[in-house]
Amino acid sequence: FRYTRNLVDNGNGKFNLMILCWGEGHGSSIHDHTDSHCFMKILQGNLKETLFEWPEKKGNDSIGLHRVENISHTESAVSLHLYSPPFDSCNTFDQRTGHKHKVKMTFYSQFGERTLC
Amino acid sequence: LPTGLSQWFPALEVLDVSGTGLAELGAELLALPRLHTLLAKNNRLGGPGSLPKGLGQAPLGRSLRVLNLSGNRFAEVPPALLGLRGLQSLSLGGNRLHGIPPDIQELRSLEFLYLGGNFITSIPPELANLPSLNYLVLCDNKIQSIPPQLAQLHSLRSLSLHNNLLTYLPREIINLVHLEELSLRGNPLVVRFVRDLTYNPPSLQELAGRTIKTRNVPYAPSDLPENLVRYLSLASNCPNPKCGGVYFDSCVRQIKFVDFCGKYRLPLMHYLCSPECSSPCSSASQSSTSQSESDSEDEASVAARRMQKVLLG
Numbered sequence: 001f002r003y004t005r006n007l008v009d010n011g012n013g014k015f016n017l018m019i020l021c022w023g024e025g026h027g028s029s030i031h032d033h034t035d036s037h038c039f040m041k042i043l044q045g046n047l048k049e050t051l052f053e054w055p056e057k058k059g060n061d062s063i064g065l066h067r068v069e070n071i072s073h074t075e076s077a078v079s080l081h082l083y084s085p086p087f088d089s090c091n092t093f094d095q096r097t098g099h100k101h102k103v104k105m106t107f108y109s110q111f112g113e114r115t116l117c
Numbered sequence: 118l119p120t121g122l123s124q125w126f127p128a129l130e131v132l133d134v135s136g137t138g139l140a141e142l143g144a145e146l147l148a149l150p151r152l153h154t155l156l157a158k159n160n161r162l163g164g165p166g167s168l169p170k171g172l173g174q175a176p177l178g179r180s181l182r183v184l185n186l187s188g189n190r191f192a193e194v195p196p197a198l199l200g201l202r203g204l205q206s207l208s209l210g211g212n213r214l215h216g217i218p219p220d221i222q223e224l225r226s227l228e229f230l231y232l233g234g235n236f237i238t239s240i241p242p243e244l245a246n247l248p249s250l251n252y253l254v255l256c257d258n259k260i261q262s263i264p265p266q267l268a269q270l271h272s273l274r275s276l277s278l279h280n281n282l283l284t285y286l287p288r289e290i291i292n293l294v295h296l297e298e299l300s301l302r303g304n305p306l307v308v309r310f311v312r313d314l315t316y317n318p319p320s321l322q323e324l325a326g327r328t329i330k331t332r333n334v335p336y337a338p339s340d341l342p343e344n345l346v347r348y349l350s351l352a353s354n355c356p357n358p359k360c361g362g363v364y365f366d367s368c369v370r371q372i373k374f375v376d377f378c379g380k381y382r383l384p385l386m387h388y389l390c391s392p393e394c395s396s397p398c399s400s401a402s403q404s405s406t407s408q409s410e411s412d413s414e415d416e417a418s419v420a421a422r423r424m425q426k427v428l429l430g
Contacts, residue, residue: 001252001275002298024187024210025233025256025277027300073210073234073257074158074188095302 002026003070004108015084018107022047022077027069029092029103036083045070045077055098065093123148135159135185141167147175154183163190163212173200187211187231199223210234210254219243233257233277242266256280256300265289279303326352 003026009017022045030052052065070077091100107115118134119125122145130151134142135158142157147169162168167189172178181201187210194209199220206229214235222243229252237258244253245266252275260281268289273296280303319327329336330352338346 024208024231025254027279027302071257073231096306 003028005105007107007110009111010086011084013086015082016086018081018083019043020079020081021108022070022079024070024073024076027071028067030065030067030095031090031092032065033083034087034090036085036087039082041080043078043080045075046072047077047079052093052095055093055100118143118145120145122146127151130154132156135188140164142169144169144171147171147177150176150180152177153180155181156183156185157189158185158208159188161190162186163192167191168195168197170197172197173202179203182206184208194218194221196220202226205229205249207231217241217244222246225249228252230254240264240267245269248272251275253277263287263290268292271295274298276300322348 001023003020003022006019006021007016008019009015011017030050048069048071050067050069052067054064068079087105089102089104092103093100109115118139120143122129127149128151129149131154132146132149132152133156135156137160139157139160139162141162141164142155146152146155169175178201181204183206184198184201184204185206185208187208189209189212191209191212191214193214194217196218198204198207199218201224203226204224205226207224207227208229208231210231211234214232214237216237217232217240219241220243221241224247226249227247228249230247230250231252231254233254233256235258237255237260240255240260240263242264244250245264245268247270249272250270251272253270253273254277256277257280260278260283262283263278263286265287268287268291270293273293275298276293276296277298277300279300283301283304284306286301326349328334329349336346336349341349
């Protein structure tokens with residue numbers, strides 16, 4: 001019922017390569033990438049990225065904060081993501097107050113097998 | 118579509134005619150008894166006769182489980198599809214709907230309903246009568262309020278309300294115990310309500326009625342005119358658990374912020390008997406003090422913790 005993160009490869013601990021599947025109307029929270037490099041490629045459909053300033057103007061992450069959404073009501077979208085080094089938690093931000101909250105990130109599937117938790 | 122369709126392919130189960138420019142789905146589909154999935158996205162459907170007459174009674178009407186009509190030109194939910202009692206999944210995303218018909222409750226088997234990207238302004242309470250609804254998408258519309266009856270959708274697991282015109286939510290929303298996802302971004306949740314709230318002071322009759330009820334002043338039907346006896350029987354109890362008060366016609370609509378560890382403040386609409394019933398800092402809606410947080414905890418402590426996971430997940 002929300003976008004899924006599907007791990008493809010973990011590069012001997014050096015990176016996470018994953019495929020994200022976005023249904024119609026699915027979007028992420030506003031989040032950072034906890035000091036990791038992030039590469040992203042669209043495989044199918046369209047995604048909208050909205051960039052946000054850091055609440056206290058920390059500015060050490062040059063890309064900053066972003067929200068990614070599939071705003072289509074008719075098409076799903078698929079994207080490929082590479083994070084190096086890998087991370088399993090990040091900060092999400094409330095758009096109105098700027099409050100941040102650390103969340104653990106989970107995988108819907110890993111290497112083609114459904115992850116249950 | 119060719120008229121011989123049901124004779125040539127009687128075993129057809131899935132049909133995808135998306136993006137073909139169709140302006141109507143005709144009677145040639147009605148006799149397909151095994152068709153359970155019909156995808157007709159991004160066409161020119163929407164005028165009268167877009168769906169074949171007698172759909173609910175035809176073999177197709179009994180077999181259809183999934184119907185996707187997103188990206189068309191429907192200005193109203195076509196009445197013909199309300200007879201599909203076996204339908205489990207319906208998408209009318211990206212059309213031109215201005216409302217949802219109360220008869221939507223006829224779709225007794227519906228589990229998935231996608232209505233995002235329309236011009237819907239309000240939700241009929243009858244939507245809450247769908248017993249199996251798991252996933253409800255109402256994002257990108259013009260919805261100003263959610264009927265409290267929606268809290269009766271006990272099987273609801275995901276509710277998408279982002280990018281609407283909501284200023285508050287009914288406090289009953291906390292009762293959706295199976296809710297795992299709730300999206301609220303892009304609504305004017307905080308700013309608007311402060312300007313719009315008004316309080317009409319109670320009448321002398323109301324004040325007298327409240328005193329009689331709260332002080333347990335004894336009276337018999339023979340003591341009062343019949344209309345006043347009836348009036349006294351209509352007292353409502355103030356939902357604020359700290360106040361033992363009652364109200365009749367005059368109540369305060371108050372937005373109480375249920376605060377989730379200072380990360381997300383959800384404005385829920387409460388009805389209280391007087392402004393004094395509200396927590397001291399509720400009028401200063403922007404700030405969060407320990408007083409309002411402890412009130413919030415009293416009000417819905419277990420449910421609020423569950424909602425916290427929903428909002429921040």
